[in-house]
Amino acid sequence: MTTLDAIDRRILLELQRDGRLTNQELADRVGLSPSPCLRRVRHLQESGVIARYTAVLSQEAVGLPITAFARLTLLSHTSEAVDEVEARLRAIPEVVEAYLLAGDDDYLVKIVIPSFAAYEDLLRREIRPIPAFASIKTTFAFAVTKQQSPLPLP
CATH class of the missing domain: 1.10.10.10 (Winged helix-like DNA-binding domain superfamily/Winged helix DNA-binding domain)
Structure with a gap:
């Protein structure tokens, strides 16, 4: 540090x-x-404190108004299963963030997508075919109450 x-x-x-x-x-x-x-x-x-520079886009302006949060639970926690899940999640462009969790669920995945039908299609084509999942629970965001904000530096 x-x-x-x-x-x-x-x-x-x-x-x-x-x-x-x-x-x-x-x-x-x-x-x-x-x-x-x-x-x-x-x-x-x-020193790596500044990791990168980026532009923050408006989801609505680029045609991606739907934000879904998927909580994923694994059948198995073997290294092979975890490696496969993480590689496949990284390869899905609609998955904009993915977090490994402690607790009941194994991953929290943020997905941005143009429509509910497109989300269902993404589940069928990309996520459900991953054999390591025991369950997929989705919550849709109605609105953003706080955008990504600066890290609260001590």
Whole structure:
């Protein structure tokens, strides 16, 4: 784990809010001159604290208004079964997030899709054919009450 000081945390907060800030804008917001700010950002990237930069899209604007959360339970927890499930989940473009869980279910999978019919088709073509699953329980989100937000850095 990289040790972060107050300036690093301010840099990270600003970049989480807007990853397209120019170095000058970022430096102004965190109270540094551009050169030291750029050195800090590069260090945060090289150390792996900043993993990547990305654009956040509107699901509705790109025709993917349905969000489903599938809770998946495995029949077997062998290494082979887990490896196969994880490889197959990673290969499904509609699966945008997948988490290995502790508790009653083994995975929580976030799926974005254009329609309920498309979700049913995805289940039939991609998810149910995975032999390792004992159960698949789906919940559909009606609305987003809080979008992905900056990590609460200590």
